Amino acid sequence: MNKDIIFLNPVCTHNIWGGTRLNREFGYSIEGDDIGECWGISAHPSGDGTVRNGAFQGMKLSELWEKHPELFGNTGMDRFPLLVKIIDAKDDLSIQVHPDDAYAKVHENGSLGKTECWFILDCKENATLVVGHNAKTREELEQMIQEGKWKKFIREIPIKPGDFIQIDPGTVHAIKGGTLLLETQQSSDITYRVYDYDRLSNGKPRQLHIAQSIDVITVPAKSAENSVVHTEKKDDAIQQLIQCPYYTVYRIDVEHRVETWQDKPFVLMSVVKGEGTLNGTHLKKGDHLILPDGYGKVELQGRMQIIASTI
Structure with a gap:
């Protein structure tokens, strides 16, 4: 796939x-x-x-x-x-x-x-x-x-x-x-x-x-x-902001490196500050992207803020 x-x-x-x-x-x-x-x-x-x-x-x-x-x-x-x-x-x-x-x-x-x-x-x-x-x-x-x-x-x-x-x-x-x-x-x-x-x-x-x-x-x-x-910047880089019947939304603050796992049907991401990489692919402020089903390991590097969501 x-x-x-x-x-x-x-x-x-x-x-x-x-x-x-x-x-x-x-x-x-x-x-x-x-x-x-x-x-x-x-x-x-x-x-x-x-x-x-x-x-x-x-x-x-x-x-x-x-x-x-x-x-x-x-x-x-x-x-x-x-x-x-x-x-x-x-x-x-x-x-x-x-x-x-x-x-x-x-x-x-x-x-x-x-x-x-x-x-x-x-x-x-x-x-x-x-x-x-x-x-x-x-x-x-x-x-x-x-x-x-x-x-x-x-x-x-x-x-x-x-x-x-x-x-x-x-x-x-x-x-x-x-x-x-x-x-x-x-x-x-x-x-x-x-x-x-x-x-x-x-x-x-x-x-x-x-x-x-x-x-x-x-x-x-x-x-x-x-x-x-x-919401405040916390030690934990990934904060869940809400979970409701229609969506779950997260705030991701990347200072150097954040590792996570994409095991949802899909994950939507919008870079709202800074820039960096996702598994080596360059991301910058204003980028909108989808990680498909079964994407697996996610390694974020750089200095950026991402708002992510899934169903």
Whole structure:
């Protein structure tokens, strides 16, 4: 079986709130000062990555998943399950919420729901994110939204680089301007916009999804204390950040040399800082790659930080 590392050419997107850091700091060759997202590892129709190297060079990840299920542990899943993005928010994103699998299946043509998580790469001093809301009951939630009492409704929580936030379906959330983060999520593009600061895009307000939002928002919200995990560099180079039904996410800090073993159906890796090697193959900031099923021993050398995930 082909045991090569699968490197991917990502897909970048223009967004009303995007900036220039994905080009400037990560070297992605896309022009413009509104580049909001790099879909680093994705087989979603809205941004299907292309294999950069080896026997499958030029193939879309969705096609590789379909034609070579053995590379991904023959999971039997009907689509590639995860999506990894780097997001550069120059301005605030809209206040939004995602449905779960059951709601999306019925209301969004069989789509997956969207559970996601964020690892904060960089942010302003005293930065905050919107995570959760202040409504105590569904009636209060509906009233606050319908009457536009956004200051009362929206809950902001402080963040710093290295923080990790799990965003379960039903969680009101928004990334604030000046924040750079890596997102690991289910392979879904379903977002319900609750509020967009009355911004105009091409002269018109962007579509809101008030009825769907009220349907799916969890009331009351999870406590602010339980919403953010402060991760620190530890002696152990590999830290598990979360394990949930859809993914397990790890932070890997390589100072000199780290050895591990790839015994999962597949492992996704994104290099978010520095450079080094993986079993002798050069890695640099901005690289996105997949270690296929049965890859075996992994030796990382150099000085770099990697966010890895698997199912």
